[in-house]
Amino acid sequence: MMVTLTIDGQIIHVERHTPIIEAAKQLGISIPTLCHHEGLQPFGSCRLCIVEAFRGNRSKLVTSCNYPAEEGLTVLTASDRVLETRKMVMELLLARCPDVPGIRRLAEKMGVEAVGFKKKGDQWCILCGLCVRACEQMVGVSAISFASRGIEREVKTPFGMESDVCIGCGTCTYICPTGCIEMTGDPGPPGHRVMDMGDLALGSCSNNHDCETCDIDQGFLDKMKRAIESVRL
Amino acid sequence: MGFEKVDEILENYAYKHDALIGILQDVQRLENYLPQETLQYIGRELEVPLSRVYYIATFYKSFSLEPRGRHIVKVCLGTACHLNGAVQNLEQVERVLSIREGETTEDRMFSLETVNCVGTCALAPVTMVGEDYYGAVTPGRVEKILSAYSTGSGSAEDGKD
Numbered sequence A: 001m002m003v004t005l006t007i008d009g010q011i012i013h014v015e016r017h018t019p020i021i022e023a024a025k026q027l028g029i030s031i032p033t034l035c036h037h038e039g040l041q042p043f044g045s046c047r048l049c050i051v052e053a054f055r056g057n058r059s060k061l062v063t064s065c066n067y068p069a070e071e072g073l074t075v076l077t078a079s080d081r082v083l084e085t086r087k088m089v090m091e092l093l094l095a096r097c098p099d100v101p102g103i104r105r106l107a108e109k110m111g112v113e114a115v116g117f118k119k120k121g122d123q124w125c126i127l128c129g130l131c132v133r134a135c136e137q138m139v140g141v142s143a144i145s146f147a148s149r150g151i152e153r154e155v156k157t158p159f160g161m162e163s164d165v166c167i168g169c170g171t172c173t174y175i176c177p178t179g180c181i182e183m184t185g186d187p188g189p190p191g192h193r194v195m196d197m198g199d200l201a202l203g204s205c206s207n208n209h210d211c212e213t214c215d216i217d218q219g220f221l222d223k224m225k226r227a228i229e230s231v232r233l
Numbered sequence B: 001m002g003f004e005k006v007d008e009i010l011e012n013y014a015y016k017h018d019a020l021i022g023i024l025q026d027v028q029r030l031e032n033y034l035p036q037e038t039l040q041y042i043g044r045e046l047e048v049p050l051s052r053v054y055y056i057a058t059f060y061k062s063f064s065l066e067p068r069g070r071h072i073v074k075v076c077l078g079t080a081c082h083l084n085g086a087v088q089n090l091e092q093v094e095r096v097l098s099i100r101e102g103e104t105t106e107d108r109m110f111s112l113e114t115v116n117c118v119g120t121c122a123l124a125p126v127t128m129v130g131e132d133y134y135g136a137v138t139p140g141r142v143e144k145i146l147s148a149y150s151t152g153s154g155s156a157e158d159g160k161d
Protein backbone atom coordinates (compact mmCIF):
# COMPACT_ATOMS: atom_id res chain seq x y z
CA MET A 1 0.00 0.00 0.00
CA MET A 2 1.30 3.44 -0.86
CA VAL A 3 1.17 6.27 1.66
CA THR A 4 1.77 9.98 1.38
CA LEU A 5 3.97 11.85 3.80
CA THR A 6 5.60 15.23 4.00
CA ILE A 7 9.29 15.58 4.73
CA ASP A 8 10.68 19.07 5.24
CA GLY A 9 7.72 20.46 3.31
CA GLN A 10 8.11 18.13 0.33
CA ILE A 11 5.45 15.57 -0.44
CA ILE A 12 6.42 11.99 -1.23
CA HIS A 13 4.61 8.71 -1.91
CA VAL A 14 6.25 5.56 -0.65
CA GLU A 15 5.29 2.00 0.22
CA ARG A 16 3.78 1.91 3.72
CA HIS A 17 6.36 1.18 6.45
CA THR A 18 9.30 2.32 4.37
CA PRO A 19 11.84 3.68 6.87
CA ILE A 20 11.64 7.48 6.89
CA ILE A 21 15.33 7.71 6.10
CA GLU A 22 14.76 5.92 2.78
CA ALA A 23 11.90 8.24 1.88
CA ALA A 24 14.04 11.25 2.74
CA LYS A 25 16.82 9.89 0.59
CA GLN A 26 14.48 9.72 -2.38
CA LEU A 27 13.89 13.43 -1.88
CA GLY A 28 17.59 14.07 -1.77
CA ILE A 29 17.50 14.87 1.95
CA SER A 30 20.39 13.32 3.79
CA ILE A 31 20.32 12.46 7.47
CA PRO A 32 23.49 11.62 9.40
CA THR A 33 23.80 7.99 10.50
CA LEU A 34 26.32 5.71 12.12
CA CYS A 35 24.54 2.42 12.62
CA HIS A 36 22.54 2.27 9.40
CA HIS A 37 23.35 0.12 6.40
CA GLU A 38 21.03 -0.55 3.50
CA GLY A 39 21.99 -4.18 3.37
CA LEU A 40 21.16 -4.84 7.02
CA GLN A 41 18.10 -4.72 9.21
CA PRO A 42 17.85 -1.40 11.04
CA PHE A 43 18.91 -1.36 14.65
CA GLY A 44 18.37 2.18 15.92
CA SER A 45 21.35 2.23 18.24
CA CYS A 46 23.36 5.36 17.42
CA ARG A 47 20.41 7.81 17.68
CA LEU A 48 22.11 10.17 15.26
CA CYS A 49 19.39 9.88 12.64
CA ILE A 50 16.63 11.31 14.83
CA VAL A 51 13.96 13.44 13.17
CA GLU A 52 10.80 15.08 14.44
CA ALA A 53 7.63 13.22 13.42
CA PHE A 54 4.27 15.03 13.62
CA ARG A 55 0.79 13.58 13.96
CA GLY A 56 -1.62 16.46 14.03
CA ASN A 57 0.09 19.05 16.18
CA ARG A 58 1.85 16.59 18.45
CA SER A 59 5.38 15.64 17.63
CA LYS A 60 7.99 13.25 18.89
CA LEU A 61 11.61 12.51 18.15
CA VAL A 62 12.08 9.19 16.37
CA THR A 63 14.99 7.38 14.76
CA SER A 64 14.43 7.70 11.04
CA CYS A 65 16.35 4.55 10.14
CA ASN A 66 13.66 2.34 11.66
CA TYR A 67 10.57 4.56 11.89
CA PRO A 68 7.95 3.37 9.41
CA ALA A 69 6.21 5.71 6.99
CA GLU A 70 2.49 6.08 7.68
CA GLU A 71 -0.23 7.95 5.84
CA GLY A 72 -0.28 11.65 6.66
CA LEU A 73 2.95 11.73 8.63
CA THR A 74 4.80 15.03 8.65
CA VAL A 75 8.52 14.94 9.28
CA LEU A 76 11.11 17.60 9.99
CA THR A 77 14.69 16.43 9.61
CA ALA A 78 16.38 19.60 10.78
CA SER A 79 14.09 21.44 13.21
CA ASP A 80 15.68 23.22 16.16
CA ARG A 81 14.63 20.40 18.44
CA VAL A 82 16.22 17.84 16.13
CA LEU A 83 19.46 19.73 15.69
CA GLU A 84 19.83 20.36 19.39
CA THR A 85 19.22 16.76 20.36
CA ARG A 86 21.37 15.40 17.57
CA LYS A 87 24.18 17.63 18.75
CA MET A 88 23.88 16.17 22.21
CA VAL A 89 23.96 12.65 20.81
CA MET A 90 27.11 13.57 18.94
CA GLU A 91 28.60 14.99 22.13
CA LEU A 92 27.95 11.70 23.89
CA LEU A 93 29.56 9.78 21.06
CA LEU A 94 32.55 12.08 21.11
CA ALA A 95 32.83 11.71 24.88
CA ARG A 96 32.85 7.97 24.48
CA CYS A 97 35.40 7.84 21.66
CA PRO A 98 37.40 11.07 21.57
CA ASP A 99 40.21 9.40 19.64
CA VAL A 100 38.29 7.95 16.72
CA PRO A 101 39.07 10.02 13.62
CA GLY A 102 35.71 9.33 11.96
CA ILE A 103 33.79 10.42 15.03
CA ARG A 104 35.93 13.54 15.37
CA ARG A 105 35.29 14.49 11.74
CA LEU A 106 31.56 13.95 12.06
CA ALA A 107 31.48 15.97 15.27
CA GLU A 108 33.37 18.81 13.65
CA LYS A 109 30.97 18.79 10.74
CA MET A 110 28.10 19.17 13.17
CA GLY A 111 29.85 21.92 15.09
CA VAL A 112 30.40 19.89 18.21
CA GLU A 113 33.70 20.60 19.91
CA ALA A 114 33.53 20.98 23.63
CA VAL A 115 32.24 17.91 25.34
CA GLY A 116 30.08 18.51 28.35
CA PHE A 117 30.29 14.90 29.48
CA LYS A 118 32.97 13.06 31.32
CA LYS A 119 35.22 11.11 29.01
CA LYS A 120 34.86 7.39 29.13
CA GLY A 121 38.42 6.86 28.05
CA ASP A 122 39.96 4.60 25.47
CA GLN A 123 36.81 3.44 23.75
CA TRP A 124 36.59 2.89 20.04
CA CYS A 125 33.44 0.83 19.82
CA ILE A 126 30.21 2.83 19.72
CA LEU A 127 28.06 -0.32 20.01
CA CYS A 128 26.37 0.40 16.71
CA GLY A 129 25.94 -3.32 16.10
CA LEU A 130 26.92 -3.14 12.42
CA CYS A 131 29.53 -5.86 12.87
CA VAL A 132 27.11 -8.10 14.74
CA ARG A 133 24.40 -7.68 12.13
CA ALA A 134 26.80 -8.05 9.20
CA CYS A 135 28.21 -11.25 10.63
CA GLU A 136 24.70 -12.57 11.12
CA GLN A 137 22.86 -11.26 8.09
CA MET A 138 25.55 -10.98 5.40
CA VAL A 139 27.99 -13.67 6.37
CA GLY A 140 25.46 -15.90 8.10
CA VAL A 141 27.68 -17.31 10.83
CA SER A 142 26.87 -15.13 13.88
CA ALA A 143 30.33 -15.44 15.33
CA ILE A 144 29.98 -12.31 17.48
CA SER A 145 27.24 -10.73 19.52
CA PHE A 146 26.58 -8.16 22.15
CA ALA A 147 27.22 -9.27 25.69
CA SER A 148 26.10 -7.85 29.04
CA ARG A 149 24.15 -4.64 29.32
CA GLY A 150 24.32 -1.05 30.43
CA ILE A 151 27.78 0.39 30.77
CA GLU A 152 29.24 -3.10 30.54
CA ARG A 153 27.79 -3.76 27.12
CA GLU A 154 30.34 -4.91 24.59
CA VAL A 155 30.74 -6.88 21.40
CA LYS A 156 32.58 -10.15 21.70
CA THR A 157 32.78 -13.76 20.72
CA PRO A 158 30.96 -16.15 23.06
CA PHE A 159 32.93 -16.31 26.35
CA GLY A 160 35.55 -14.13 24.69
CA MET A 161 37.12 -17.28 23.28
CA GLU A 162 38.55 -17.83 19.85
CA SER A 163 35.56 -18.42 17.64
CA ASP A 164 35.12 -21.76 15.96
CA VAL A 165 32.57 -20.45 13.47
CA CYS A 166 34.25 -17.20 12.37
CA ILE A 167 35.46 -17.68 8.81
CA GLY A 168 37.86 -14.76 9.00
CA CYS A 169 36.12 -12.96 6.14
CA GLY A 170 36.83 -9.55 7.62
CA THR A 171 33.33 -8.22 6.98
CA CYS A 172 33.10 -6.95 10.54
CA THR A 173 36.38 -5.11 10.09
CA TYR A 174 35.21 -3.43 6.91
CA ILE A 175 31.81 -2.42 8.14
CA CYS A 176 32.91 -1.02 11.50
CA PRO A 177 32.51 2.77 11.26
CA THR A 178 35.12 3.46 13.91
CA GLY A 179 37.75 1.02 12.73
CA CYS A 180 38.01 -0.64 16.09
CA ILE A 181 38.24 -4.23 14.94
CA GLU A 182 41.77 -5.23 14.13
CA MET A 183 42.34 -8.45 12.30
CA THR A 184 45.67 -9.17 13.83
CA GLY A 185 47.42 -11.23 16.39
CA ASP A 186 49.05 -8.23 18.04
CA PRO A 187 47.12 -6.11 20.44
CA GLY A 188 46.30 -2.86 18.65
CA PRO A 189 45.99 0.61 20.16
CA PRO A 190 44.19 0.74 23.51
CA GLY A 191 40.48 0.17 23.30
CA HIS A 192 40.69 -1.76 20.06
CA ARG A 193 38.96 -5.05 19.73
CA VAL A 194 41.43 -7.60 18.48
CA MET A 195 40.23 -10.54 16.46
CA ASP A 196 42.98 -13.03 16.47
CA MET A 197 42.13 -15.30 13.61
CA GLY A 198 45.47 -16.96 13.17
CA ASP A 199 46.12 -17.93 9.58
CA LEU A 200 42.60 -17.01 8.66
CA ALA A 201 43.20 -13.33 9.32
CA LEU A 202 42.78 -11.27 6.21
CA GLY A 203 46.08 -10.16 4.81
CA SER A 204 48.00 -12.58 6.91
CA CYS A 205 47.48 -15.41 4.42
CA SER A 206 50.69 -15.64 2.46
CA ASN A 207 48.80 -16.88 -0.56
CA ASN A 208 46.08 -14.26 -0.44
CA HIS A 209 43.43 -16.93 0.12
CA ASP A 210 44.06 -18.28 -3.35
CA CYS A 211 44.64 -21.94 -2.58
CA GLU A 212 42.25 -24.43 -4.12
CA THR A 213 41.18 -25.68 -0.73
CA CYS A 214 40.70 -22.30 0.91
CA ASP A 215 37.27 -21.83 2.42
CA ILE A 216 37.38 -18.13 1.81
CA ASP A 217 35.84 -17.14 -1.48
CA GLN A 218 37.72 -14.25 -3.04
CA GLY A 219 34.69 -13.05 -5.00
CA PHE A 220 32.71 -12.96 -1.81
CA LEU A 221 35.41 -10.93 -0.11
CA ASP A 222 35.51 -8.40 -2.93
CA LYS A 223 31.76 -8.12 -2.96
CA MET A 224 31.74 -7.51 0.77
CA LYS A 225 34.44 -4.87 0.51
CA ARG A 226 32.48 -3.01 -2.15
CA ALA A 227 29.17 -3.31 -0.34
CA ILE A 228 30.67 -2.02 2.82
CA GLU A 229 32.92 0.74 1.53
CA SER A 230 29.89 3.01 1.37
CA VAL A 231 29.35 3.13 5.12
CA ARG A 232 32.92 3.78 6.14
CA LEU A 233 33.43 7.28 7.35
CA MET B 1 27.11 -33.42 34.85
CA GLY B 2 25.58 -35.26 31.96
CA PHE B 3 23.11 -33.41 29.84
CA GLU B 4 20.10 -35.68 30.49
CA LYS B 5 18.37 -33.07 32.60
CA VAL B 6 19.06 -30.43 29.99
CA ASP B 7 17.64 -32.74 27.32
CA GLU B 8 14.51 -33.08 29.41
CA ILE B 9 14.14 -29.32 29.60
CA LEU B 10 14.74 -28.93 25.88
CA GLU B 11 12.06 -31.53 25.22
CA ASN B 12 9.64 -29.73 27.53
CA TYR B 13 10.00 -26.72 25.29
CA ALA B 14 9.87 -28.84 22.13
CA TYR B 15 13.28 -27.44 21.10
CA LYS B 16 11.62 -24.14 20.22
CA HIS B 17 14.03 -21.31 19.47
CA ASP B 18 11.78 -18.64 20.88
CA ALA B 19 11.70 -20.47 24.21
CA LEU B 20 15.40 -19.83 24.79
CA ILE B 21 14.85 -17.61 27.80
CA GLY B 22 12.53 -20.11 29.45
CA ILE B 23 14.97 -22.90 28.71
CA LEU B 24 17.85 -20.98 30.26
CA GLN B 25 15.73 -20.19 33.33
CA ASP B 26 14.96 -23.87 33.86
CA VAL B 27 18.55 -24.88 33.21
CA GLN B 28 19.82 -22.32 35.67
CA ARG B 29 17.56 -23.81 38.32
CA LEU B 30 19.54 -27.06 38.06
CA GLU B 31 22.81 -25.65 39.34
CA ASN B 32 22.01 -22.03 40.10
CA TYR B 33 24.21 -20.92 37.23
CA LEU B 34 24.77 -21.54 33.54
CA PRO B 35 27.94 -23.52 32.96
CA GLN B 36 29.77 -22.80 29.72
CA GLU B 37 29.57 -26.38 28.44
CA THR B 38 25.83 -26.39 29.05
CA LEU B 39 25.36 -23.21 27.02
CA GLN B 40 27.44 -24.69 24.23
CA TYR B 41 25.37 -27.86 24.37
CA ILE B 42 22.09 -25.90 24.23
CA GLY B 43 23.30 -23.94 21.21
CA ARG B 44 24.20 -27.14 19.39
CA GLU B 45 20.98 -28.95 20.25
CA LEU B 46 18.71 -26.03 19.40
CA GLU B 47 20.80 -25.15 16.35
CA VAL B 48 20.95 -21.58 17.57
CA PRO B 49 24.27 -19.72 17.17
CA LEU B 50 26.24 -19.85 20.39
CA SER B 51 26.65 -16.08 20.15
CA ARG B 52 22.88 -15.72 20.52
CA VAL B 53 22.74 -17.98 23.56
CA TYR B 54 25.64 -16.06 25.07
CA TYR B 55 23.99 -12.72 24.32
CA ILE B 56 20.79 -13.72 26.13
CA ALA B 57 22.66 -15.35 29.01
CA THR B 58 24.72 -12.23 29.64
CA PHE B 59 21.90 -9.74 29.05
CA TYR B 60 19.56 -10.67 31.88
CA LYS B 61 20.67 -10.04 35.42
CA SER B 62 18.85 -13.14 36.62
CA PHE B 63 21.25 -15.37 34.72
CA SER B 64 24.68 -16.08 36.09
CA LEU B 65 27.62 -17.53 34.23
CA GLU B 66 29.54 -17.90 37.46
CA PRO B 67 28.84 -20.62 40.00
CA ARG B 68 26.56 -19.34 42.72
CA GLY B 69 25.47 -20.47 46.13
CA ARG B 70 22.60 -22.85 46.82
CA HIS B 71 20.53 -19.96 48.18
CA ILE B 72 20.48 -16.59 46.47
CA VAL B 73 19.88 -13.78 48.94
CA LYS B 74 18.38 -10.76 47.23
CA VAL B 75 18.21 -7.57 49.23
CA CYS B 76 15.82 -5.16 47.58
CA LEU B 77 17.17 -1.62 47.35
CA GLY B 78 14.20 -0.19 45.49
CA THR B 79 12.87 3.17 46.58
CA ALA B 80 10.41 1.92 49.19
CA CYS B 81 12.91 -0.55 50.66
CA HIS B 82 15.70 1.97 50.58
CA LEU B 83 13.63 4.45 52.57
CA ASN B 84 12.79 1.76 55.11
CA GLY B 85 16.35 0.87 55.95
CA ALA B 86 17.32 -1.73 53.33
CA VAL B 87 20.91 -0.56 53.33
CA GLN B 88 21.36 -1.48 56.99
CA ASN B 89 19.89 -4.90 56.22
CA LEU B 90 22.33 -5.33 53.36
CA GLU B 91 25.24 -4.45 55.63
CA GLN B 92 24.00 -6.92 58.20
CA VAL B 93 23.73 -9.71 55.61
CA GLU B 94 27.25 -8.89 54.50
CA ARG B 95 28.47 -9.16 58.08
CA VAL B 96 26.63 -12.39 58.82
CA LEU B 97 27.77 -14.14 55.64
CA SER B 98 31.18 -12.44 55.45
CA ILE B 99 30.72 -11.71 51.76
CA ARG B 100 30.07 -8.57 49.78
CA GLU B 101 27.34 -7.96 47.27
CA GLY B 102 27.87 -10.10 44.16
CA GLU B 103 29.90 -12.71 46.03
CA THR B 104 29.33 -16.30 47.06
CA THR B 105 30.22 -17.84 50.41
CA GLU B 106 33.09 -20.30 50.45
CA ASP B 107 30.81 -23.22 51.27
CA ARG B 108 28.70 -22.29 48.21
CA MET B 109 25.60 -22.02 50.41
CA PHE B 110 24.79 -18.35 49.79
CA SER B 111 25.21 -15.72 47.11
CA LEU B 112 24.35 -12.12 47.82
CA GLU B 113 22.70 -9.83 45.32
CA THR B 114 20.86 -6.56 45.40
CA VAL B 115 17.81 -5.91 43.25
CA ASN B 116 15.89 -2.78 42.45
CA CYS B 117 12.36 -3.98 43.11
CA VAL B 118 10.70 -7.31 43.67
CA GLY B 119 7.21 -5.93 43.25
CA THR B 120 6.16 -6.17 46.89
CA CYS B 121 6.83 -2.64 48.06
CA ALA B 122 4.07 -2.85 50.70
CA LEU B 123 6.29 -5.29 52.61
CA ALA B 124 9.33 -2.99 52.52
CA PRO B 125 12.11 -3.52 53.30
CA VAL B 126 12.09 -6.85 51.51
CA THR B 127 14.76 -9.51 51.34
CA MET B 128 14.39 -12.70 49.33
CA VAL B 129 16.10 -15.97 50.00
CA GLY B 130 15.68 -18.20 47.00
CA GLU B 131 12.00 -17.94 46.16
CA ASP B 132 10.93 -16.94 49.69
CA TYR B 133 9.97 -13.38 50.51
CA TYR B 134 10.66 -11.74 53.88
CA GLY B 135 9.00 -8.43 54.61
CA ALA B 136 9.66 -5.70 57.19
CA VAL B 137 13.15 -7.09 57.69
CA THR B 138 15.32 -5.51 60.36
CA PRO B 139 19.04 -6.05 60.89
CA GLY B 140 18.15 -7.94 64.04
CA ARG B 141 16.16 -10.55 62.10
CA VAL B 142 18.73 -11.17 59.41
CA GLU B 143 20.82 -13.78 61.17
CA LYS B 144 17.78 -15.81 62.20
CA ILE B 145 16.36 -15.80 58.67
CA LEU B 146 19.64 -16.93 57.15
CA SER B 147 20.48 -19.55 59.75
CA ALA B 148 17.44 -21.63 58.80
CA TYR B 149 18.89 -21.99 55.32
CA SER B 150 22.45 -22.70 56.34
CA THR B 151 21.46 -25.65 58.50
CA GLY B 152 19.20 -27.39 56.06
CA SER B 153 17.71 -26.71 52.71
CA GLY B 154 14.46 -25.67 54.38
CA SER B 155 13.30 -22.14 54.92
CA ALA B 156 12.69 -20.08 57.98
CA GLU B 157 8.97 -20.34 58.36
CA ASP B 158 9.19 -17.64 60.96
CA GLY B 159 8.29 -14.32 59.46
CA LYS B 160 8.11 -15.55 55.91
CA ASP B 161 5.64 -13.55 53.89
Ligand code: SF4
Binding pocket: A134, A135, A139, A141, A142, A143, A144, A165, A166, A167, A168, A169, A170, A171, A172, A173
Ligand atom coordinates in the same frame (compact mmCIF):
# COMPACT_ATOMS: atom_id res chain seq x y z
S1 SF4 C 1 35.51 -12.05 10.25
FE1 SF4 C 1 34.46 -13.54 11.56
S2 SF4 C 1 33.38 -12.25 13.04
FE2 SF4 C 1 33.94 -10.90 11.34
S3 SF4 C 1 32.15 -10.91 9.99
FE3 SF4 C 1 33.54 -12.50 9.24
S4 SF4 C 1 32.83 -14.36 10.25
FE4 SF4 C 1 31.93 -12.65 11.37
Ligand code: SF4
Binding pocket: A124, A125, A126, A127, A128, A129, A130, A131, A132, A155, A175, A176, A177, A178, A179, A180, A181, A193
Ligand atom coordinates in the same frame (compact mmCIF):
# COMPACT_ATOMS: atom_id res chain seq x y z
S1 SF4 D 1 32.95 -2.97 16.76
FE1 SF4 D 1 32.55 -1.35 15.27
S2 SF4 D 1 30.83 -2.12 14.03
FE2 SF4 D 1 30.91 -3.36 15.90
S3 SF4 D 1 29.50 -2.37 17.30
FE3 SF4 D 1 31.54 -1.52 17.73
S4 SF4 D 1 31.67 0.33 16.47
FE4 SF4 D 1 29.95 -0.88 15.66
Ligand code: FES
Binding pocket: A032, A033, A034, A035, A036, A043, A044, A045, A046, A047, A048, A049, A050, A063, A064, A065, A066
Ligand atom coordinates in the same frame (compact mmCIF):
# COMPACT_ATOMS: atom_id res chain seq x y z
S1 FES E 1 21.14 5.42 12.01
FE1 FES E 1 19.26 5.43 13.04
S2 FES E 1 19.83 5.14 15.08
FE2 FES E 1 21.70 4.93 14.02
